[in-house]
Amino acid sequence: xxxxxxxxxxYGFSVGEWIVPGETFRTEKGVKTIKWWENHHTMNWHxxxxxxxxxxxxxxxxxxxxxKDHEMSFLCTKGWLTxxxxxxxxxxxxxREEELASLIAGVINTGYTMDWRDAKGTHLSEExxxxxxxxxxxxxxxIVQSILKKTMDEAITRFKKAExxxxxxxxxxPIIDPLGSxxxxxxxxxxxxxSFLGQTPEVGYRSITFFLREYVSVYGKESTNRLLTALKxxxxxxxxxxxxxxxxxxxxxxxxxxxxKLRYVKTKEESTRLLEEMYDxxxxxxxxxxxxxTWLDGKxxxxxx
Amino acid sequence: xxxxxxxxxLGSVLFHYDLYxxxxxxxxxxxxxxxxxxxxxxxxxxxxxxxxDWFIHxxxxxxxxxxxxxxxxxxxxxxxxxxxxGDAAYYLMPWxxxxxxxxxxxxxxxxxxxxxxxxxGLTEKNQEYSEDVIQQSFDTLKRRWELRRLEMERFADKIExxxxxxxxxxxxxxxxxRMVQMAESAEEHLSSWVDICKEKKGFRxxxxxxxxxxxxxxxxxxxxxxxxxxxxxxxxxxxxxxxILFRHYFQTRPWDTSxxxxxxxxxxxxxxxxxxxxxxxxxxLSFPExxxxxxxxxxxxxxxxxxxxxxxxxxxxxxxxxxxHRLQETLFREExxxxxxx
Numbered sequence: 224x225x226x227x228x229x230x231x232x233x234y235g236f237s238v239g240e241w242i243v244p245g246e247t248f249r250t251e252k253g254v255k256t257i258k259w260w261e262n263h264h265t266m267n268w269h270x271x272x273x274x275x276x277x278x279x280x281x282x283x284x285x286x287x288x289x290x291k292d293h294e295m296s297f298l299c300t301k302g303w304l305t306x307x308x309x310x311x312x313x314x315x316x317x318x319r320e321e322e323l324a325s326l327i328a329g330v331i332n333t334g335y336t337m338d339w340r341d342a343k344g345t346h347l348s349e350e351x352x353x354x355x356x357x358x359x360x361x362x363x364x365x366i367v368q369s370i371l372k373k374t375m376d377e378a379i380t381r382f383k384k385a386e387x388x389x390x391x392x393x394x395x396x397p398i399i400d401p402l403g404s405x406x407x408x409x410x411x412x413x414x415x416x417x418s419f420l421g422q423t424p425e426v427g428y429r430s431i432t433f434f435l436r437e438y439v440s441v442y443g444k445e446s447t448n449r450l451l452t453a454l455k456x457x458x459x460x461x462x463x464x465x466x467x468x469x470x471x472x473x474x475x476x477x478x479x480x481x482x483x484k485l486r487y488v489k490t491k492e493e494s495t496r497l498l499e500e501m502y503d504x505x506x507x508x509x510x511x512x513x514x515x516x517t518w519l520d521g522k523x524x525x526x527x528x
Numbered sequence: 529x530x531x532x533x534x535x536x537x538l539g540s541v542l543f544h545y546d547l548y549x550x551x552x553x554x555x556x557x558x559x560x561x562x563x564x565x566x567x568x569x570x571x572x573x574x575x576x577x578x579x580x581d582w583f584i585h586x587x588x589x590x591x592x593x594x595x596x597x598x599x600x601x602x603x604x605x606x607x608x609x610x611x612x613x614g615d616a617a618y619y620l621m622p623w624x625x626x627x628x629x630x631x632x633x634x635x636x637x638x639x640x641x642x643x644x645x646x647x648x649g650l651t652e653k654n655q656e657y658s659e660d661v662i663q664q665s666f667d668t669l670k671r672r673w674e675l676r677r678l679e680m681e682r683f684a685d686k687i688e689x690x691x692x693x694x695x696x697x698x699x700x701x702x703x704x705x706r707m708v709q710m711a712e713s714a715e716e717h718l719s720s721w722v723d724i725c726k727e728k729k730g731f732r733x734x735x736x737x738x739x740x741x742x743x744x745x746x747x748x749x750x751x752x753x754x755x756x757x758x759x760x761x762x763x764x765x766x767x768x769x770x771x772i773l774f775r776h777y778f779q780t781r782p783w784d785t786s787x788x789x790x791x792x793x794x795x796x797x798x799x800x801x802x803x804x805x806x807x808x809x810x811x812x813l814s815f816p817e818x819x820x821x822x823x824x825x826x827x828x829x830x831x832x833x834x835x836x837x838x839x840x841x842x843x844x845x846x847x848x849x850x851x852x853h854r855l856q857e858t859l860f861r862e863e864x865x866x867x868x869x870x
Binding site for chain 2 (some may be wrong): 224252255277281283286287288289293295308411412413
């Protein structure tokens, strides 16, 4: 395990006490958390990402705390690390959807300025869906396998519907650090503080749709409608982006993700659990698609009237 | 000064410094913040991105050139010098108590002049000569002054038709001839400046503080002054800073010609002005803008001052202008070259 003294020295703390050894520690300047990086290039991407987003002045994020030598990262015996604030109070989204909308718009805009190298693509095709269920391991419950094969038809139908949506393939795509869960939204001194996870940068809007999927299931349609309306108010957020989000929600990503996970299950019970999880997510996707479509229809009606 | 215990608004700003306020006191745009890590000054200011970047550049440059007579800006834990919240920007400094009693006799005015002269010396730079730039500066200022003069002449013409003049109008008209003389003198000095620059084919710039006055300098017990508020800092002629500072001195304390000469001498012991810069300084000081400003205040329908306050205001400025006139006569008296500015 990394020596706490080494980190204390590098960052100039006089007090240091592990809360979770190797991860979180208490200092005289609050609780700090360590992010380890296997890849120096990825770390630099995330440094650039959080600084670029901060420049937009939207909200606080878990930016890299500087060392005593003003460096944004620190190379210790175990490897590269960056240090961040640990904020635990969760953000109250209800009634403050505009703040979240600003963040989402800011994430997309910042994403347009980031480079492509090492970013994870998110392309889906009918072939990928068809081949997903082929040669599943024996550890997958046969009933689960059978249900998946039947679900595949519905997944293909969803894919075809998504493909029919009027989305231009020539539009530029943002490269972003996925927002992750709604639980990553924290609050400090009444301000939104976003805890990015430092995941592999992703190309496109898929991760935002995943976030919205969770949002609609936790905070309901009314709050999501307010969020969508607030997003539309954002200068850079146009109908083309909303259509992109809708397309990503219609695409059967949860099906593909579940099948990928099933290849590594060790027990039949585990495969059943994963299938149940997929159904839950499937319903969440349906709820998001309905919400976005209804919201878009409502907007069109307003324009027509 | 007000004390507040509601920190939410500024708490998120201070979070950038890992500071948690226990108490705050407000002094205009500055909050005195008490924390368990010490006492700090948090300044709120309106700076757009460009102005903010320039301000940071100036503070870093001052540090780099070894000019330590500044109140330092403390960077955030993320390495920023400014924290932005909407249209406002904040920066943090250690709280410096301004000392009024020193361990030995010190003239604050002299200290400021000495230190600003050192700053000008450290940042002196000969600018690439461009006659267009010089001529443009000259034309712009001359045009502005002509317009102001015209406005005041119209005002004088108007009040001359009044059967009963107000005390303010009467005071203004009594001294109007001197004002016109001073405005002409300012233009003459400005012409001398441009002529010498053209002849020398050069001019220099220094880093000007931009808002020099005694409230922007804090003194320690030994009488050293520490400058703050470099938000309006700019690369310009040293005459700019000196004119701002002298005007401030003129208005905040009684002074006479010998003191004016002493101030200039104090400055020039550390950073000698060129002839053309002296002309420029004198043109800035001679132009009766402060009197014209009194007229603006008088003509403002929403003015808050009483007639008596305005007349007092005007009288003070007229008195100051007369002193500038005497100072100018002394400084530019025809003397053998080696005896000038001694």
